[in-house]
Amino acid sequence: MTDTSPLLAAENLVRHFPTGKGQIVHAVNDVSLSIAPGETLALVGESGCGKSTLGRMIMALDRPDKGSVRLLGKDLARMGRRELHSARRSVQMIFQDPSASLDPRWSAEAIVREPLDNYRIGTPAERRDRVLYLLEKVGLRPDQAKRFPHELSGGQRQRLGIARALATRPRLIVADEPVSALDVSIRAQVINLLCDLRDEMELSLLFISHDIGVVSHISDRIAVMYLGRIVEEGETATVLNAPQHPYTAGLLESVPRPRPSQRRQRAPLEGDPPSPITLPSGCAFRPRCPIAVDLCSHSVPPLAATVPGRRTACHRAGETTLQETSHV
Amino acid sequence: MTMSPSKTFAAMRSARPGLAVSLSLFALAVVILMAIFGPIVLGSGNGLNPLMRLKPPSALAWFGTDNLGRDVFVRTISGARNSVMVGLSTAVVVLLIGGTLGVLAGYFKWVDRVVMRLADGLMAIPGILLAIALVSVLGGGLVTIIIAISVPEIPRTARLMRSVVLSIRELPFITAAVSVGSSTPKILLRHVVPNAIGMLSVQATYVCAAAILSEAALSFLGVGTPPDVPSWGNVIASGKEYFRLAPWIIAFPGVILSIMVLSINIIGDRLRDRFDPRLAARKAS
Numbered sequence: 001m002t003d004t005s006p007l008l009a010a011e012n013l014v015r016h017f018p019t020g021k022g023q024i025v026h027a028v029n030d031v032s033l034s035i036a037p038g039e040t041l042a043l044v045g046e047s048g049c050g051k052s053t054l055g056r057m058i059m060a061l062d063r064p065d066k067g068s069v070r071l072l073g074k075d076l077a078r079m080g081r082r083e084l085h086s087a088r089r090s091v092q093m094i095f096q097d098p099s100a101s102l103d104p105r106w107s108a109e110a111i112v113r114e115p116l117d118n119y120r121i122g123t124p125a126e127r128r129d130r131v132l133y134l135l136e137k138v139g140l141r142p143d144q145a146k147r148f149p150h151e152l153s154g155g156q157r158q159r160l161g162i163a164r165a166l167a168t169r170p171r172l173i174v175a176d177e178p179v180s181a182l183d184v185s186i187r188a189q190v191i192n193l194l195c196d197l198r199d200e201m202e203l204s205l206l207f208i209s210h211d212i213g214v215v216s217h218i219s220d221r222i223a224v225m226y227l228g229r230i231v232e233e234g235e236t237a238t239v240l241n242a243p244q245h246p247y248t249a250g251l252l253e254s255v256p257r258p259r260p261s262q263r264r265q266r267a268p269l270e271g272d273p274p275s276p277i278t279l280p281s282g283c284a285f286r287p288r289c290p291i292a293v294d295l296c297s298h299s300v301p302p303l304a305a306t307v308p309g310r311r312t313a314c315h316r317a318g319e320t321t322l323q324e325t326s327h328v
Numbered sequence: 329m330t331m332s333p334s335k336t337f338a339a340m341r342s343a344r345p346g347l348a349v350s351l352s353l354f355a356l357a358v359v360i361l362m363a364i365f366g367p368i369v370l371g372s373g374n375g376l377n378p379l380m381r382l383k384p385p386s387a388l389a390w391f392g393t394d395n396l397g398r399d400v401f402v403r404t405i406s407g408a409r410n411s412v413m414v415g416l417s418t419a420v421v422v423l424l425i426g427g428t429l430g431v432l433a434g435y436f437k438w439v440d441r442v443v444m445r446l447a448d449g450l451m452a453i454p455g456i457l458l459a460i461a462l463v464s465v466l467g468g469g470l471v472t473i474i475i476a477i478s479v480p481e482i483p484r485t486a487r488l489m490r491s492v493v494l495s496i497r498e499l500p501f502i503t504a505a506v507s508v509g510s511s512t513p514k515i516l517l518r519h520v521v522p523n524a525i526g527m528l529s530v531q532a533t534y535v536c537a538a539a540i541l542s543e544a545a546l547s548f549l550g551v552g553t554p555p556d557v558p559s560w561g562n563v564i565a566s567g568k569e570y571f572r573l574a575p576w577i578i579a580f581p582g583v584i585l586s587i588m589v590l591s592i593n594i595i596g597d598r599l600r601d602r603f604d605p606r607l608a609a610r611k612a613s
Contacts (some may be wrong), residue, residue, distance in 0.1 A: 059507055083508055101500035105522045115508035164508060325548045 005206050006034035007174055008058065008091070012067035015053050022282035023277045027053040029228040030067070031305075035172060041216035042203040042236070044251065045225035046273055051208045059093050060084060066245070070287055071172075079134065089119055093164040094194075096177040100159035101236070102149040108135065108160050109145040115167040129270070134163040138193060153157055155186035159193065160303065166197065172204040179214065191218060197232045212248075213255040224248045227273055227284040244312040247285050291316055336474050337478055339379045349598045352591035359588050363412040366405035374398065374556055382574040390578035395567050402582045403558040410470070410559035411540045411588070417474045418481065418539035419532045426482040430489025435497055435516060440490065447483035455480030456545055463551050473552055488531055492524045526600040531594025537589040544585060560585045 001091050004160075014029040028050040030184045042059055043051045058069055069076045071087055079087060092115075097100035102111055112134050116127040132142055138159040140152075149157055151262040165173055175194065180189040195218050198205050209215050215222060216236060220282060223233040224247065232245040243249040250269035271288050281286050282297040289296065295315050303313040377397035391400035435438040450458070462476035497500065497520065505515050517611040540560070546552030547561025548568075555562055560581045565575025 061503060061506060086506060086511050089506075092454050093504070095500050095504060097500060101504045103501045103505070103523070114505065114510060118509035118511075118514075161504075164504070168508070 007037045007039075007072065008206075009034040010054070010058060010067065010069045010075075011070070013057055013064045013069070014066035015050070015062065026276045026279055028057070028064075028227050029279075031225075031230055032067075033223055033230065033233070035204050035206060036099060037171065037204055038202050039221065040207060040219045042207045042209060042219035044209055044212050044215055044222060044270050047210055048273065049225045050228040050278065051210075051225050052176055055206065055208050059091060059174055060088065061095070083191065086119075088166045089115075090171040092168060092170040092173050094161050094173060094175040094178045097181045098154060098161045098297075099181075100151060101153065101161055102157060104149055107145070107149070108140065108147050108152070111149075111160060112163045112167055115164060119168055120166070134166055135160075137166070137197070138163045146295065150173050154182050155190060156180060158190050161226060162197070164196065166201070169201070171202065172206065173198075174206045174208070176208045177210065178207075178228050180210065181185070187214070194218070208265045211255075212251045214241075221305070224251065225281065227276055229284060229311045229313060230311075231285065232302070232311070234312075238310060244292055244306060244310070245285075245314045245319045246289050250288075256318075269302070283313075344565040348594050352594040355587050355591040356595065359408050359584070359591075360412060362405045363410040367409055370402045370405055370416060372442070382570060384574070385576055391573060391580040394563075394574070394577045395570055396566075400563065400567075400577055403563050403582060404499075404560065407558040407560045407563055407581065408584075410553050410557065411543060411561075411585070414474055414477065414543040414559075415471060415540040415592075416475050417497070419536040420543075421474065422481045422485050422535045422539075423477045423528060423532050425478070426485030426487050430486040431493050431516060433486060434490040434493025435520065437514075444490070447486055450480065450483045451481070451487075454550075456542065459542065459546060460549070461553050468551075468554060470553070473546060474539075474576055476546070477539045481538065485535060485596055489524060489528065491565060492527045493520055496520050496523050504591065520555060530596045531597070531601040533592045537592050540585065540589060555583070 008031075011032050013028055013031045017025040017027055019025060022312060031050075031054060033041065033043075034087050043054065049055050057064050060069070063254070066203070074083075075088070076087065081234065094100065094183050106113045106114075109131055113127055113130045116122065121127065122130060122170065123276060132145065135145055140156060140159055140163070144152065144156070149160070152160065158181075161178075165215065178194065179190050180269060182190060191214065193204070197203065207215060207219055211222075212222075217270060222235065222239045223230050224239070224245065226247050232243065232248045240252065241302075243252060247269075254269055269307065274284070275289060280297075281302050282295075282299055286296045287293045293316065299315070301313045301315045301317075303311045304317075306318050310328060375394070376399065380393045383389060383393045383397075389399045389401060391404060394400055394403075429439075429443050433443040438613035452461070457478040458480045459473075462479060463472055467471040467477065502515060502519060503531055505519050510518075543552055543559060543562060544561030547559050548565040552561055552563070553559045555566070563581045564578050564585075567574065572577055
């Protein structure tokens with residue numbers, strides 16, 4: 001995990017949004033993460049936990065209030081316009097809603113060509129060939145090149161979005177809920193496509209999702225976010241099999257299972273996350289936590305390494321095995 | 329050979345707007361031909377004929393005559409030139425200036441502050457009053473009237489474009505364009521403006537129609553085109569005192585004015601549909 005040179009490293013990112021009434025939305029609070037070349041990191045959490053804001057900061061679409069995003073060691077915030085433009089080439093994004101993220105007036109061909117034109121990749125003839133190559137790569141037919149987004153199905157649109165993201169040969173792709181707007185029946189196809197392309201092109205992938213079930217198939221590591229903080233991070237298999245944070249355990253419990261009678265004996269999540277405007281004192285998860293103690297209400301648990309390659313932000317991590325905290 | 333009910337219905341639906349648009353285009357073409365050739369063929373219709381005062385429509389004078397014995401038909405045809413010129417020129421001027429300001433204000437916050445405060449100031453003054461003031465400062469003439477009608481219309485169009493652009497710039501495909509490295513001018517010209525053009529074309533027809541009405545109002549109030557140059561406004565104005573005696577003086581130019589405005593609006597709606605591929609697809613299916 002602690003690679004010599006991470007492709008992307010976010011350090012102590014903070015992003016607050018002022019509301020109109022003088023209040024502050026604490027969207028992202030002190031988040032650090034890194035992605036190694038070729039690695040897939042899944043960022044998981046409920047909606048509103050700040051995972052998309054984090055993604056936007058990594059894409060340099062939003063500026064952090066504090067902290068830095070370093071791409072190959074270079075701080076995005078300190079780059080000039082030219083430098084940022086060329087840095088963007090190596091980080092591309094796949095959006096949640098394929099219908100809204102494709103300009104309705106542009107044909108499929110034009111959409112995939114846009115990044116090629118922007119970075120003057122190849123001659124115009126080579127660009128045309130590359131567009132067709134990319135469309136084929138994501139499973140679209142050449143005759144669909146002239147179509148407009150509304151003439152494609154939801155799955156085809158997301159394939160188009162993937163083709164656009166691949167056009168500049170990026171090193172990292174940020175996929176912000178890439179399948180949650182799609183029909184369940186085609187989610188697997190799109191995810192498999194994404195995985196195949198990732199392996200073939202040796203991409204790093206930041207996979208943002210609220211669905212911990214989807215993530216388990218594709219990611220090397222998982223970072224679980226709650227109210228703007230990462231609460232647990234580690235190798236996918238270890239995190240899923242033996243969660244150390246009660247929130248992770250609760251999320252896993254909320255994944256539907258084929259046989260509901262075989263419920264694992266874990267505390268399910270109850271209630272809603274508190275408002276990011278008025279954060280609870282101490283640990284943000286405390287009001288919903290089944291194993292909270294006094295300490296949790298006045299001190300924020302740091303994200304500390306419990307075992308090498310594993311970090312958990314819980315005062316009671318390692319104290320209890322969460323499987324035992326039966327709530328039922 | 330029977331068509332299924334849904335097919336028949338679809339055919340009817342697609343035929344109807346076609347008919348309305350064809351009629352509108354026809355009406356517009358007639359008015360534009362009137363504007364070009366009317367004054368050449370028929371003259372200005374300024375010939376006074378005291379014997380023919382306030383005569384109802386007849387074979388001699390199709391739209392009747394006014395209080396000075398002038399042929400209302402000839403004056404209406406000749407008046408089309410002024411009205412069409414004013415309408416089209418104003419639409420072009422307002423769209424270019426107001427549209428550009430609106431797009432910039434919608435996309436750049438600092439432009440927004442300056443432009444919208446100026447717009448607020450201009451919009452606080454009633455349009456016709458402002459136009460009258462401008463005409464009296466700049467002196468009479470067609471160009472002056474176009475400027476005078478454009479100035480009050482510009483803030484309205486700028487505001488509309490601003491709000492359209494404000495909503496477009498928040499759409500994910502703009503974010504996507506930024507993330508694939510498109511420059512701001514490219515995003516404005518290739519993504520924002522094309523997606524606002526539907527709104528803009530509807531606004532263009534509205535401005536064109538409103539300008540024709542404003543010109544009529546200015547002429548009606550006596551600050552527009554001079555009385556010896558006929559326009560729909562001053563023809564209607566000349567009939568206002570004789571409305572009960574000779575309603576045709578107001579009725580004919582009034583009806584033509586209405587048809588013109590209606591036609592422009594119908595064409596505007598059609599344009600909006602054409603520019604929006606999603607709507608076009610719905611119609612085709």
